[in-house]
Amino acid sequence: xxxxxxxxxxxxxxxxxxxxxxxxxxxxxxxxxxxxxxxxxxxxxxxxxxxxxxxxxxxxxxxxxxxxxxxxxxxxxxxxxxxxxxxxxxxxxxxxxxxxxxxxxxxxxxxxxxxxxxxxxxxxxxxxxxxxxxxxxxxxxxxxxxxxxxxxxxxxxxxxxxxxxxxxxxxxxxxxxxxxxxxxxxxxxxxxxxxxxxxxxxxxxxxxxxxxxxxxxxxxxxxxxxxxxxxxxxxxxxxxxxxxxxxxxxxxxxxxxxxxxxxxxxxxxxxxxxxxxxxxxxxxxxxxxxxxxxxxxxxxxxxxxxxxxxxxxxxxxxxxxxxxxxxxxxxxxxxxxxxxxxxxxxxxxxxxxxxxxxxxxxxxxxxxxxxxxxxxxxxxxxxxxxxxxxxxxxxxxxxxxxxxxxxxxxxxxxxxxxxxxxxxxxxxxxxxxxxxxxxxxxxxxxxxxxxxxxxxxxxxxxxxxxxxxxxxxxxxxxxxxxxxxxxxxxxxxxxxxxxxxxxxxxxxxxxxxxxxxxxxxxxxxxxxxxxxxxxxxxxxxxxxxxxxxxxxxxxxxxxxxxxxx
Amino acid sequence: xxxxxxxxxxxxxxxxxxxxxxxxxxxxxxxxxxxxxxxxxxxxxxxxxxxxxxxxxxxxxxxxxxxxxxxxxxxxxxxxxxxxxxxxxxxxxxxxxxxxxxxxxxxxxxxxxxxxxxxxxxxxxxxxxxxxxxxxxxxxxxxxxxxxxxxxxxxxxxxxxxxxxxxxxxxxxxxxxxxxxxxxxxxxxxxxxxxxxxxxxxxxxxxxxxxxxxxxxxxxxxxxxxxxxxxxxxxxxxxxxxxxxxxxxxxxxxxxxxxxxxxxxxxxxxxxxxxxxxxxxxxxxxxxxxxxxxxxxxxxxxxxxxxxxxxxxxxxxxxxxxxxxxxxxxxxxxxxxx
Numbered sequence: 001x002x003x004x005x006x007x008x009x010x011x012x013x014x015x016x017x018x019x020x021x022x023x024x025x026x027x028x029x030x031x032x033x034x035x036x037x038x039x040x041x042x043x044x045x046x047x048x049x050x051x052x053x054x055x056x057x058x059x060x061x062x063x064x065x066x067x068x069x070x071x072x073x074x075x076x077x078x079x080x081x082x083x084x085x086x087x088x089x090x091x092x093x094x095x096x097x098x099x100x101x102x103x104x105x106x107x108x109x110x111x112x113x114x115x116x117x118x119x120x121x122x123x124x125x126x127x128x129x130x131x132x133x134x135x136x137x138x139x140x141x142x143x144x145x146x147x148x149x150x151x152x153x154x155x156x157x158x159x160x161x162x163x164x165x166x167x168x169x170x171x172x173x174x175x176x177x178x179x180x181x182x183x184x185x186x187x188x189x190x191x192x193x194x195x196x197x198x199x200x201x202x203x204x205x206x207x208x209x210x211x212x213x214x215x216x217x218x219x220x221x222x223x224x225x226x227x228x229x230x231x232x233x234x235x236x237x238x239x240x241x242x243x244x245x246x247x248x249x250x251x252x253x254x255x256x257x258x259x260x261x262x263x264x265x266x267x268x269x270x271x272x273x274x275x276x277x278x279x280x281x282x283x284x285x286x287x288x289x290x291x292x293x294x295x296x297x298x299x300x301x302x303x304x305x306x307x308x309x310x311x312x313x314x315x316x317x318x319x320x321x322x323x324x325x326x327x328x329x330x331x332x333x334x335x336x337x338x339x340x341x342x343x344x345x346x347x348x349x350x351x352x353x354x355x356x357x358x359x360x361x362x363x364x365x366x367x368x369x370x371x372x373x374x375x376x377x378x379x380x381x382x383x384x385x386x387x388x389x390x391x392x393x394x395x396x397x398x399x400x401x402x403x404x405x406x407x408x409x410x411x412x413x414x415x416x417x418x419x420x421x422x423x424x425x426x427x428x429x430x431x432x433x434x435x436x437x438x439x440x441x442x443x444x445x446x447x448x449x450x451x452x453x454x455x456x457x458x459x460x461x462x463x464x465x466x467x468x469x470x471x472x473x474x475x476x477x478x479x480x481x482x483x484x485x486x487x488x489x490x491x492x493x494x495x496x497x498x499x500x501x502x503x504x505x506x507x508x509x510x511x512x513x514x515x516x517x518x519x520x521x522x523x524x525x526x527x528x529x530x531x532x533x534x535x536x537x538x539x540x541x542x543x544x545x546x547x548x549x550x551x552x553x554x555x556x557x558x559x560x561x562x563x564x565x
Numbered sequence: 566x567x568x569x570x571x572x573x574x575x576x577x578x579x580x581x582x583x584x585x586x587x588x589x590x591x592x593x594x595x596x597x598x599x600x601x602x603x604x605x606x607x608x609x610x611x612x613x614x615x616x617x618x619x620x621x622x623x624x625x626x627x628x629x630x631x632x633x634x635x636x637x638x639x640x641x642x643x644x645x646x647x648x649x650x651x652x653x654x655x656x657x658x659x660x661x662x663x664x665x666x667x668x669x670x671x672x673x674x675x676x677x678x679x680x681x682x683x684x685x686x687x688x689x690x691x692x693x694x695x696x697x698x699x700x701x702x703x704x705x706x707x708x709x710x711x712x713x714x715x716x717x718x719x720x721x722x723x724x725x726x727x728x729x730x731x732x733x734x735x736x737x738x739x740x741x742x743x744x745x746x747x748x749x750x751x752x753x754x755x756x757x758x759x760x761x762x763x764x765x766x767x768x769x770x771x772x773x774x775x776x777x778x779x780x781x782x783x784x785x786x787x788x789x790x791x792x793x794x795x796x797x798x799x800x801x802x803x804x805x806x807x808x809x810x811x812x813x814x815x816x817x818x819x820x821x822x823x824x825x826x827x828x829x830x831x832x833x834x835x836x837x838x839x840x841x842x843x844x845x846x847x848x849x850x851x852x853x854x855x856x857x858x859x860x861x862x863x864x865x866x867x868x869x870x871x872x873x874x875x876x877x878x879x880x881x882x883x884x885x886x887x888x889x890x891x892x893x894x895x896x897x898x899x900x901x902x903x
Contacts, residue, residue: 129741167743167806174744181674181855288791288802290741390744390806 002080002180005044006210007192016042016186017550019222021237023047023063023194023530025171026539027228028179033543035182039550042220043179044191044210045351047079049172054213055079056120058192058427059233068482069262070565072434073346074230075486080189081172082230082485084532088342089168089393091130091533093121093163095311095321097301098411098527104308107259107414108525111496117537119453120130124536129174130164131291131320139163140287148295148316149465150279156303161313165284165292165393166532185551190214196225198244198512205515224546226507228539231260231488231531232420235313235521236434238502238509239422240493250492250502250509257420259490261526262435262483264312264410267320268452269469271459273402282316282404283396285373292393297406298528300453307454308448311357311528312410314455318397319405322351325361329370330377330397332363344485351480362552373398373442404454406467408478410448411526412440414490440482445475487531492521507538508510518542567626567657568593568615568766571614571648572633574720581631581759588763594676598621598640614644619649629659629766634759645696649703659709662700663758665693666716666751666779666858673855678714678777678862687738688849704775711765715758716751716781716858720877721884723755726797734796738815738844740805742852742898745812746789749857751781764867766830781858782871788852791878816846857884 008014010421020027022543023045031041047055059073077085094114101109122133134140137148137160139349150160179187195209197219208220227234235257239248248256273280284292297314304311319326321335334341340347367374377395384392418439452469459465470477495501498510503522509515518539520531527534568585572578573595585593596610614621614634624630630652634644645662652658669676670683684694700710719726761780768870770776785876786794795802823843830839863869 129743177744177747177855183675254859286803288797288804290802290804290806387808388806390741416896 001185002176002187002189005188005210005218006214006216008188008216010216010218010468013207014042014220016040016220016222017184017221017224018042018546019044019225019517021208021225021227022082022229022233022254022519023080023172023187024228024230024519025084026535027226028081028171029124029536030176030226030228030425030518030539031185031187032175032178032182032542034546035185037543037547038184039547040184041186042184042222044189044193044208044220045080045187045189046192048189049080049176050077051077053087054428058429058431060427061434062423062425064435068440068479069436069438070343070347070485072436072481076230077490079172080176080187081170081174083221084169084171086342087166087168087486087532089119089128089130089391090163091125091128091166092135092163092529093117093133094527094529094534095301095536097304098311098525098529100511102305105411105413105525107500109495110524111494117534117541120537120540121533122538124533125164126538127171127175128166128167129169130166130533131287131289133286135162135164136160137295138295140164140293141285142288145285146281148281148297149273150275152462152464154301154462155457156454158298159295159299161296162293163296163297165294167390174555187371192429193227193229194431195243196237196241196249196515198241198249200244202244202511203513205355205512207220213428223550224514224516226518226542226546228518230519231491231521232434232436234422234517234519235491236422238532240432245511249515250511253499255412255493255500256501258416258418258489259414259417259493259524260420261412261414261436261489261523262438262485262487263526264408264412264440264448264478265407265484266478266480266484267317267405268474268477269406269407269467271316271404271406271465271467273404273465275402275464277402278401280399280402282399284393286287290390292390294393297455299451304514307450309451309454310411310413312408312448312451313528314379314406314408314451315423316404317407318395320351321349321526322355324359327370328368329367329374330395332366333374333377333547334395335363336360336367347481369468403549406452406469408448408452409484409528410444410451411528412444413447413456414493414525415439415441420491422441432563436511437540440479440483445478449474487520487526489520489523489526489531492517493524494522495524506549507542516542516546566591566766567628569610569623569627570595570633571597571630572635572788573597575633575635576808577755577758577762578631578633580722580763582756583631584759584763585754591763591766594627612716614633614640614649615651616655617647621645621654624651624658625773627658628663631762631766632662638688641689641692642695642699644865645699649699649708652703652708653706656703659711659766659770661705661711661713661762662696663762664697664712664714665689666714666775666781666856668693668697668714673852674844675857675859676778676779677859686850687737689847701775704773709770710775711770712767712775712777713758713761713765713863714777714779714858715753716757716779717753717784718758719752719881720872721880722754723881725876726752727881728888730792730795731799731801731889732838732842732846733864734792734799734801734804737805737842738798738807738841739792740807741789741793742807742811742812742851743789745807745809745849746787746852747846748788748852749781750785750788751856751858752785752791752874752877753780753782754877757782757869757872760869761863761867764869768867771794776866778863779858779860780863781860782874782877783860783864784871784874786874794878795882798878799885812844812849816844816849820828820844820846
């Protein structure tokens with residue numbers, strides 16, 4: 001059932017097997033999985049089916065350096081479906097190497113392996129509507145499919161990797177009816193968790209406090225609680241719940257909110273592929289099940305280990321949009337229309353310096369001089385994106401010259417000083433706001449540089465292409481827009497050691513036996529991959545864990561009664 | 566046991582006849598209003614199932630009758646009424662009646678056999694509810710009935726759920742429907758339905774009771790999964806994502822003229838596949854209906870072993886390919902791709 005939290009009487013205390021805080025992709029996947037297993041679930045969703053300005057403003061907070069990170073109410077959506085309401089839909093699993101302890105990546109190593117998570121990826125893929133769990137070009141697109149770059153063979157650089165695209169599926173609208181009908185599930189909209197209250201011993205959740213913007217206050221006393229509120233909000237909730245644990249829940253060792261990661265991303269260099277444009281697969285291809293896929297360049301795991309590189313991928317991309325020197329009518333059209341595009345998607349159309357009249361004129365000239373391509377692009381965009389229910393994922397230009405920039409997307413090394421903290425300023429419900437102090441370090445940039453160098457060498461050696469990039473501007477190129485928006489990772493990281501992690505391999509907060517966290521907050525490292533698919537898989541795994549734990553504890557209670565009798 | 570199968574030339578009836586003949590306990594005969602060529606002449610009867618005297622005469626020689634009659638509302642509802650009257654007159658043989666999940670109307674969620682019947686979902690559900698009401702009368706008057714309520718019956722020979730669906734997938738009229746195809750398919754393999762019918766014929770029934778059983782394979786997927794899986798199996802790729810808008814246009818705009826053209830095709834002696842099949846609006850409702858038949862009673866009481874979905878899918882696809890494309894490709898596909 002889905003109902004309004006305002007229908008709950010003031011002061012009520014609700015019961016359920018599991019209380020899931022947050023109705024984004026993690027919370028929805030977990031709730032549906034738990035319902036299938038026969039558990040009752042109360043999902044607290046702060047927002048509604050549609051966006052709500054007042055609710056969204058509960059996300060407001062401070063940024064330490066606005067050039068490095070977007071405001072905390074951007075790239076996040078406080079509504080049913082969470083940020084999948086605005087996501088781009090890019091899906092790919094983490095690589096096996098991401099789970100390993102790597103000496104060259106400080107604080108790396110997950111307490112679980114790729115194989116532990118693998119059984120959950122296919123269902124995660126299905127929920128994200130990204131087709132089959134198949135991320136190898138030959139397997140996904142069929143044997144005999146053309147290579148990414150004809151003639152390019154390398155033992156150090158992999159080109160057969162794929163990323164797949166969700167519709168992009170808005171989990172709120174897509175799964176509302178499943179939630180509505182799921183046995184034992186109650187979704188409360190407008191229900192904001194304002195605190196996790198522990199028993200005095202600090203080892204058990206006593207209740208979850210809930211408030212609505214209309215002034216209702218009530219509580220939930222579940223057998224287990226899962227915080228699935230996103231990488232920033234989950235840390236905020238733990239830090240703000242400080243009545244029993246004075247530093248915040250799970251924060252005895254000052255780890256909550258630290259190790260905050262996004263991705264290191266930007267357009268870099270120029271790749272000139274020799275030969276005809278037909279020899280390159282730079283855009284989207286359709287898998288048999290109708291899902292858009294795209295190739296990517298990456299350094300193999302063996303070579304990453306050999307060279308001490310963090311994980312990263314590169315995609316063949318077009319030149320920087322803001323610079324009219326590209327002479328593309330399509331790109332200039334996008335630049336001129338950027339004010340019509342949402343903050344999240346237009347960010348990379350504003351690169352700091354306000355454009356001069358001359359820049360506008362040159363962009364306009366590009367559009368006028370390139371009418372056929374611009375019109376064809378618009379037609380394609382309207383039919384394949386605007387009107388389509390599976391949307392063409394992004395702007396792709398026709399490859400005329402075999403020249404591309406590389407769109408790099410790299411792992412960020414975890415560091416304790418990159419963190420979120422609470423401020424003294426309160427939101428409308430009396431919750432302290434967040435301050436985001438995202439930091440990167442030179443090793444992040446250096447790793448991308450050395451990755452690019454591998455690409456340079458391998459293209460050179462194969463004789464199929466030439467990659468050039470400017471070392472002196474690499475940091476600027478990667479940091480022009482700051483942290484890659486929307487990927488909020490690591491603030492309640494997973495590990496064996498309480499001194500450097502917040503949750504264990506079961507996603508359970510070390511010190512509280514019935515408090516769990518779902519979402520990218522628990523990732524100890526960030527991988528090259530976008531986090532959504534993996535956070536869904538991890539939530540499904542948490543569903544299995546909870547099912548096992550709750551059944552066992554139930555059985556234990558029964559046994560105890562028998563002994564007492 | 567002497568068994569008369571009504572509707573013996575239909576998808577289910579035909580298969581049931583084959584299976585019954587292979588048993589050592591059944592002596593089946595098939596009856597149909599249409600051609601009975603598929604049933605060997607010595608055990609075939611041609612009769613109108615609404616013709617009470619003819620039916621009474623036919624039933625006198627049988628211990629049980631299986632009602633697999635399909636068709637329009639009249640042949641379903643009036644046919645069941647006639648069957649009840651004739652059975653009463655002929656000495657009350659057991660009636661095993663093939664009903665449908667449509668009798669549950671717009672219900673959603675898990676549905677067991679004790680859920681209330683709801684005739685509000687269109688002519689088919691209404692006729693099937695009426696037929697069940699006639700059978701309830703029969704039971705009150707001392708007859709024995711067993712009712713089976715299958716979901717969507719697929720497998721080799723299923724024109725409705727494999728043939729038509731496959732053609733729509735090939736022509737891009739069907740694919741992944743998103744929320745519009747998120748309902749449960751409740752697919753049940755034709756062999757499983759026949760297995761259930763055979764078990765129902767021999768099921769001990771207490772006086773005054775009328776057992777009813779839902780039939781849907783426990784592993785039957787949601788419609789979207791079935792469409793994508795079938796499309797992949799039939800090489801109808803890349804599978805298209807179909808918007809709700811396109812479905813509605815197909816059903817409401819293209820549907821009526823295509824529906825009108827069907828009798829004309831028949832008159833002209835053309836195959837029904839010579840024109841695209843209309844997409845009935847009722848199907849749009851079905852694909853989005855989150856009804857999931859709970860068939861555990863059939864599993865336990867009728868002792869069914871369900872055909873695994875991958876197996877059913879494979880045999881369905883093989884049947885489609887053989888019927889529509891012996892060379893592995895769709896043959897005679899017109900330019901407009903029906």
